[in-house]
Amino acid sequence: MKLELAREDFPLFADVTYMDSASISLTPVQVVEAVTDYDLHYRANVGRGVHRLAQIASLKYNEAHRKVAGFIDGGQGITAFVQNTTAAVNMVAAGFPWKRGDHVVTTLLEHHSNLLPWIRLREQGVLVTVVPPGPDGTISPASIEAAMTPATRLVAVTHASNALGTIVPIEQIAAICHAHGALLLVDGAQTVPHLPVSVQALDCDILCFSGHKMLGPTGTGVLWMKDIYIRPSVLGGGMVETATTNGFTPVQGYRQFEAGTPNISGAIGLSTAVSYLEEIGMAAVRVHEQTLTRRLVDGLRGLGGVTVYGPERAEDRIGVVSFTVDGVHPHDVAHILDEASGVLVRSGHHCCMPLMQALDAPDGTVRASLYLYNSIEDVDLLIATVEELERRQ
Incomplete structure (x- = not known):
């Protein structure tokens, strides 16, 4: 019944039959109202002021992090808000401490966003193996196992193909990665919006996903990490504990990966989208x-x-x-x-x-x-x- 009633929350459906949610989902009125409420009633920057509007905005923004982290069972890790899945993957590729001869494994099922950042690492002397799918478009754990080497530092794989819909057996791949001492990055852009996802159950080290595919605003996404594996690739306001002309100390937690004024209204809208999905x-x-x-x-x-x-x-x-x-x-x-x-x-x-x-x-x-x-x-x-x-x- 909740699903039947949900359609009323998407005015666009009055005019079309929308079947392009893998690209961008529709947004319910509740999310639009949450975004508008910020802009009209407590628009202020976060983490930078003590006046009443800044306090309200900061409270809502921090709560959005807790809400989204809880949605993926990721409260024990780092949940940073970024622009989208593409930005999250690129942050890992750019911020990881690569050495010449390191090895990355990915697959042919990947969206360009989880393929091209790894391919470009070849310019730094990083070796990259692209595992092909089987005839039915599936990825077998055995094919990932066969691609692993002693130099493999990271495996980057989609949880589900945006082109074929194929669900990849992440739990089995995670076991292979950790047995070889490699990290596992999962592109969850197509699964977090559509099925229950727990980073604890998947046992992945990094999960990337986008808000605009899960009823949220555009320009919202998440980089979740079990631990801090990368250096911040964007530096500036809001991400430092101390700064001098000789250097800086990044602030602890997710804020070191959110330099500059973030998409505050988008984060609040994403939190509302998560609440909507949890209710259903x-x-x-x-x-x-x-x-x-x-x-x-x-x-x-x-x-x-x-x-x-x-x-x-x-x-x-x-x-x-x-x-x-x-x-x-x-x-x-x-x-x-x-x-x-x-x-x-x-x-x-x-x-x-x-x-x-x-x-x-x-x-x-x-x-x-x-x-x-x-x-x-x-x-x-x-x-x-x-x-x-x-x-x-």
Whole structure:
């Protein structure tokens, strides 16, 4: 019932059928109101003043950190607010104490944001291995094990593919990493919004995710670390305990990674988004999306001339379904879905060009990505429109 009522909180759904949440989710009115409340009633900087507005803003901002950390069971680590997942991954790549000959393992499933920062480390003499997925788009722990060497310092892997929806067995990979003395960085951009995530259960060392994919404002993201593994890559106001012309001492905790005035209203909005998701329950979100995903995958696979990519079982993927229609460019399919039925999907390479090349999909795919506000009727509308398009070919 909560999920059925939730749709009323997203006014955009009155005009379109939105299926592009893997790129950016819609935002409920509660989040918009929380952001506006800050701007209108207690707009002030945080950690820099003693007047009443600064005190209120700082209290709300600090509480947002506690709220988000609790959402991922990460209260024992460092939870820093950053711009997005891309910024978080780049902060680790830039701030880690690399030495020539160090080794990084990543996979071909990765979004460019969790691939290119590691590839560029080759310029510093860091060795990088990119593990390919199996034919069904899955990553086996054995393939990660085979890539490990005595020089492996870090493994960077997505929790779920933004292009195929594939869920990666993080817990097993974590055990492999720690057995080899390597850290595990997880890109959780596609899982934190859609299923219960506990950094303790995953046993990862670093988790990165974005607020704009989980009902929150744009320009919000999280870098969670079990311990402080990196040096701050951005220096300035708010991140120092002491500073002289001879050097500085960074402040303890997350603030050393948040130099300058942060996105205060965005953090408060993200905290509100977390509260919204907690009220519904992430287990309920997961069950709802599995039902929709199973119907969408089965419906598309039942059409001739349509190729669906990724795992066979809905249980092995999040609500992301990539497909192509024989003889029709993915952009044309997306345009027809919009014009004919008001169904909004993503088309192209999904910031995964190497993966698309490996899949022999040079033009990319059409990607429908679901969230808690989608319904069976939305899924059936997409299937019916694709069926009509395929029939006319």
